[in-house]
Amino acid sequence: DIQMTQSPPSLSASVGDRVTITCRASQGISNYLAWFQQKPGKAPKSLIYAASSLQSGVPAKFSGSGSGTDFTLTITDLQPEDFATYYCQQYNSYPWTFGQGTKVEIK
């Protein structure tokens, strides 16, 4: 199975900040990498697919990059509605696997 490792597990940031979350795959997955946002008590929401493509309706403040084993999610101009937990997921092969999540909290 492909292991997905996110860092950091959590971070504190202020409104207006730029934050970066990293995700590393235990083996190469090309660009078959997605990012999801989950707010407390809510279902996950799809943000990015193919490592860098925005899902429909997702604002451009979210961006993704990477290929192979190393990926990043960047959020610019952090707003109160962006404070959530973010998960990466590989869909290169079964079983699909998720990172453990990164909780973005208000400083």
Added chain:
Amino acid sequence: EVQLLESGGGLVQPGGSLRLSCAASGFIFSSYAMSWMRQAPGKGLEWVSIISGSGGSTYSADSVKGRFTISRDNSKNTLFLQMNSLRAEDTAIYYCAKAFKSTGPRTTLDYWGQGSLVTVSS
């Protein structure tokens, strides 16, 4: 507008069975693979199973293989997850999600349901 509505969750004893349903609308259901994920209380996301648009191909995580069966009724736009031999560690919110293509694995998920809580306890 794509909508996915799960139902069928609840409290079940260890060793028992439960069937989850996911009613889909707003897209051509048979054209897309569908998947189940779960999230144990306070934990991260875990992929459970996926079924192709036609229903002809299914894949499941080792943790549920032989106990859970994914299926779909394209005439009723409904996805199912039959869960047998349930264990305490199966306690979780179960989410259905729509895939971007008709088959996997190289297809992302674009829409998720709101989830259905399954609690396995005596």
